[in-house]
Amino acid sequence: MPDTRPSPYFVLFNEIGIIHQLSRTLLEERLPDGLLSSHFGVLNHLVRVGEGTTPLAIARAFQVPKTTMTHTLGGCVKHGLIEMRPNPDDARSKCIWLTSKGREIRESMVAQAATGFEGFAEHFSEERIETLLPVLTEMRQFLDKARDAT
Incomplete structure (x- = not known):
């Protein structure tokens, strides 16, 4: 039977999209x-x-x-x-x-935003988040550069 799981790349960008939607809602709840x-x-x-x-x-x-x-x-x-x-x-x-x-x-x-993420911060330490940031930044820079190349 063939493997029908989506690629890790799809899963990554799907998760990023969901995180974007959830964080946007959290932000909009706090905007004037x-x-x-x-x-x-x-x-x-x-x-x-x-x-x-x-x-x-x-x-x-x-x-x-x-x-x-x-x-x-x-x-x-x-x-x-x-x-x-x-x-x-x-x-x-x-x-x-x-x-x-x-x-x-x-x-x-x-x-x-810092106060809105209190529960998040209890679950994910700053140190853990800081380990993710270089990879996410590199991904953004890659995609930004690729966009400019087209």
């Missing part, structure tokens, strides 16, 4: 009213890779259509989390900058 995980994602991205990037560059980083990112950025502007300023290199486009409110909410959410 009206904010979504996509808004937090933009704030986190701007802190992680730097401000002053274009909506198109952010859309590419998130691998979503520019129209979808425009809608997400509009929500961030509405909540006072980001500012859109003219692009100094191309007057036809804008660049995205965090506001002090956006930076504060991002920092608050990172701090709150």
Whole structure:
């Protein structure tokens, strides 16, 4: 009888997808009213890779259509989390900058995430998590590089 078990690669990415869904729900339960995980994602991205990037560059980083990112950025502007300023290199486009409110909410959410993971932290020690991070980072970098190559 042939082996019908899915490959470990499928199982890995399936588990990562489920973890993403569960962690997104946990995050959204703690966000201020009206904010979504996509808004937090933009704030986190701007802190992680730097401000002053274009909506198109952010859309590419998130691998979503520019129209979808425009809608997400509009929500961030509405909540006072980001500012859109003219692009100094191309007057036809804008660049995205965090506001002090956006930076504060991002920092608050990172701090709150720690409290949301109390039970998780009791089960998985920081040391155990830190052993996983290099492999996960390497996987992300590989996939990111492969995406840019296509």
